[in-house]
Amino acid sequence: MGQHSMRTAVITLLGVLGIAASPGLAQQSQQPAGQNKVRQITGLTGVKANAKGTLTIESDNLLFANSKTKVSVPIHSVEDVVTDNDSQRVFRGTFGTLTMFAPYGGGRFLSLFRSKLDTLTIQYRDSDGALHGAIFTMAVGKADPLKKELVAQGARTTIPVQQDSGSPDTKPDAAKEKKP
Amino acid sequence: MKRTFYASAAILLLSAGLMPVQLRAQTGPPKVRKASAIQVVMIQSDEIKLPAEFQISLYENLIQRLQKQGGFEHVYRDGDHNADAVADLIVLHGTVRGFKKGSEMARNVTTVAGKTSIDIHCQFTDKDGKSALEQDLNGKVRFFGGNLRATLDFAKKAAKLAHDNFVASPAS
Numbered sequence: 001m002g003q004h005s006m007r008t009a010v011i012t013l014l015g016v017l018g019i020a021a022s023p024g025l026a027q028q029s030q031q032p033a034g035q036n037k038v039r040q041i042t043g044l045t046g047v048k049a050n051a052k053g054t055l056t057i058e059s060d061n062l063l064f065a066n067s068k069t070k071v072s073v074p075i076h077s078v079e080d081v082v083t084d085n086d087s088q089r090v091f092r093g094t095f096g097t098l099t100m101f102a103p104y105g106g107g108r109f110l111s112l113f114r115s116k117l118d119t120l121t122i123q124y125r126d127s128d129g130a131l132h133g134a135i136f137t138m139a140v141g142k143a144d145p146l147k148k149e150l151v152a153q154g155a156r157t158t159i160p161v162q163q164d165s166g167s168p169d170t171k172p173d174a175a176k177e178k179k180p
Numbered sequence: 181m182k183r184t185f186y187a188s189a190a191i192l193l194l195s196a197g198l199m200p201v202q203l204r205a206q207t208g209p210p211k212v213r214k215a216s217a218i219q220v221v222m223i224q225s226d227e228i229k230l231p232a233e234f235q236i237s238l239y240e241n242l243i244q245r246l247q248k249q250g251g252f253e254h255v256y257r258d259g260d261h262n263a264d265a266v267a268d269l270i271v272l273h274g275t276v277r278g279f280k281k282g283s284e285m286a287r288n289v290t291t292v293a294g295k296t297s298i299d300i301h302c303q304f305t306d307k308d309g310k311s312a313l314e315q316d317l318n319g320k321v322r323f324f325g326g327n328l329r330a331t332l333d334f335a336k337k338a339a340k341l342a343h344d345n346f347v348a349s350p351a352s
Binding site for chain 1: 258
């Protein structure tokens with residue numbers, strides 16, 4: 001009886017983990033080329049914090065768009081572009097908070113499951129000369145190509161993009177820029 | 181002899197009566213000027229290596245908190261030309277003095293480890309650069325949330341400090 005309940009608990013846990021992980025994979029595989037699914041952490045005027053959307057480069061503008069808002073930043077006004085990497089909980093939001101109250105340290109155990117992500121930070125000035133900043137998070141390996149494209153189109157950066165070694169085996173993490 | 185005694189007693193009583201007033205004056209809040217607008221300068225981190233997302237998050241959260249808290253007619257960003265015309269402008273400069281990046285996972289798993297903290301020296305100046313108020317503030321996240329929540333904690337404290345010291349009518 002005890003073994004049966006243990007087996008049920010393990011199967012349930014694996015099921016939950018599988019369901020939680022699968023939408024992210026599906027989203028990544030269905031993502032069209034040139035569009036980056038991002039989360040805007042803070043900074044863009046008129047966009048709520050932690051809003052999801054897509055980040056694209058369209059006719060000299062960096063465009064963040066979702067179902068509610070569309071914000072564009074002229075690339076020539078971008079004064080700094082910096083990429084970095086971070087990680088976040090797989091189980092986050094309301095469900096993630098509720099897991100903290102799970103018995104027998106279940107919430108703590110689930111906190112160990114984390115997903116890696118890239119961050120893209122930009123600084124730009126508006127028409128009045130006022131300095132703005134914006135932070136985006138996106139899937140691993142997406143930030144560096146976006147930064148390269150921005151720099152190629154006239155954005156400035158304090159940390160130059162590292163030249164590709166040309167090796168196809170280079171991992172995205174290893175290609176991260178290094179601060180001087 | 182009697183006259184001398186009465187005179188010294190009167191002086192003693194007078195000085196005793198004045199002492200609490202003097203003490204109150206010394207311990208009370210410093211006199212600072214009131215301002216109709218505030219300008220936030222980008223947080224500087226020359227000595228401490230601060231990740232770019234923390235620097236931007238500090239700056240943006242500070243502006244958002246100052247706008248949310250109210251009291252100032254305008255909250256100007258760094259470099260905003262419109263701030264040049266404001267006479268009673270207060271400028272907030274922040275310099276990072278300490279930074280410890282913790283770990284959200286460590287916080288969640290252990291509860292006691294993984295704290296993220298940022299120490300920032302805040303200086304409020306007038307338009308000419310004359311210092312009006314200086315104070316060290318810190319932002320930290322101990323239990324819930326990502327590391328960037330430390331910047332929100334700092335922003336709340338800095339906005340409150342600005343509001344308490346420079347807003348003409350604190351009832352807002």
